[in-house]
Amino acid sequence: MATSQTETSNHTPPTGASNKLPWSALLALSTAAFIGILTEALPAGVLPEMARDLSVSESAAGQMLTIYAIATGVSAIPLMVATAAWGRKQLLLLAVSVIAVANVVTAISSSYALTMTFRLLAGIAAAAVWAELVGYALRLAPPHLQGRAISITMAGVPLALALGIPVGTFLGNLFGWRLTFGLVAALSVLLLVWISVSVPAAPGQKLGQREPILKALKLPGVVAVLFTVAAWVLAHNVLYTYISTFLDEYGMGGQRDTVLLTFGIASVVSIVITGAMVDRKLRQLTIGSAAFVIIAAIGLGLLASSDLVVYAAIVLWGLGWGGVTTLLQTAVTDAGGTSAQALLVTTWNSFMAGGGAVGGILLASAGPSSFPWAVLALMVPVLLVVVISRKHGFPVKRPSLH
Incomplete structure (x- = not known):
């Protein structure tokens, strides 16, 4: 992947890395992404149990996802500015440590307010x-492998949703949700050791090197990608946050872990395909993924009373969602460089929070059957924007391949 006009020489890969990827470092970073998303989304798989034990409604319990996402979205740009001069490895270690402590508190807390504070x-x-x-992915990889490096690093996001949540749900049903959060905390501690050993130190930026983050909005294609991020993430989380409640509505609550595992397997297939083709077929993959989610929403909206249709829709949803993180991260980096990354983080997490909030409103006002139609209403504009943005945002040929 070619660097865009907003990137700096800080992303030049180390000497000797011209023909290979630093797998241990990239996989450690991917695991950090995995734990971040697992911590955020795990309540979706055990929502009824957490609500009962914390003596709150399922809608209130769903806001544990919302507050986490709001905190991430609101703090992304200020935090990036405030810590720009910090050593990047030290910042990463501190962040993972905080996530570990928050999971310990969640595992032992009986107070909804305390749990929400540490989720924030x-x-x-x-x-x-x-x-x-x-x-880090750009800094560690040679130019011709940067797309693949991003794919490896960001694979932790869909893998957390694809495999982490189903496994967490299974363990939560078997041993209780508190043990599941304790295991995530233990994994975070192991990750701290892994990062310390395998991820190289990287300096922060001097004042004169810093690009104004909002300047990226003026670059062609950035707004189109951010709109796609906003609507797609909102659509996904309206349904995913309350997937347990949706399945209960149609008598499939007992199959929750199986449904999530099916979603996970389909997502892993999507991750593999996306990782192999993202450098050459980003536009086509994005269009296909959006189409899959639209078809899945129609199926769930019309025929959710059929278990077979639900499973087929879940497979399409997983195929459509698994590669999205890599696709949109790559698209925004092509269009706006690393400055646009902070905008993506803010957009992604703000609308992930919106998914929990909008889903809660829909649950209270229209019931779980409204979720697929909300997904459809959001995903049709996504598909149109991606198709229209053939010159910038989602070009027929990526900038790095000109």
Whole structure:
């Protein structure tokens, strides 16, 4: 991947890395992404149980996802500016430490207010993690492998949703949700050791090197990509946050872990395909992914009373969602460089929070059956924007391949 006009020489890969990727470092970064998303989304798989144990409604419990995402979205740009001069590895280690502590508190807390407070702190820490992932991937990889490096680094996001949440749901049903959060905290501690050993130190930026983040909005294609991020993430989280409630509505609550595992397997297939083709087929993959989600929403909206249709729709949803993180991260980096990454983090997490909030409103006002139609209403404009943005945003030929 060619660097855009907003990137700096800080992303030049180290000498000797011209023909290979630093797998250990990239996989450690991917695991950081995995833990960040797992911490954020895990309540979706055990929402009824958490609501019961914390003595709140399922709608209130769903806001544990909302507050985490709001904290990440609101703090991303200020945090990036405030910590620009910090050593990047030290910032990453501090952020993972905060997430670990937040998961310990969640595992032992019986107070909804205390749990929400530490979810907020974990969300702020996650903003620091997201701000570093793509920059590190670009810095560690040679130019001709940067697309693949981003794919490896960001694979932790869909893998957390694809495999982490189903496994967490299974363990939560078997041993209780508190143990699941404790295991995530333990994994975070192991990750701290892994990062310390395998991820190289990287300096912060001097004052004169810093690009104004909002300047990226003026670059062609950035707004189109950010709109796509906003609507797609909102659509996904309206349904995913309350997937347990949706399945209960149609008598499939007992199949929750199986449904999520099916979603996970389909997402992993999507991740593999996207990782292999993103450098050459970003536009086509994005259009296809959006189309899959639209078809899935129609199926769930019309025929959710059929278990077979639900599973087919879940497969399409997983195929459409699995590669989205890589696709949109790559698209925004092509269009706006690393300055646009902070905008993506803010947009992604703000609308992830919006998914929990909008889903809660729909649940209270129209019931779970309204979720697929909300997804459809959001995804049709996404598909139109991607198709229209053939020159900038989602070009027929990526800038790095001209």
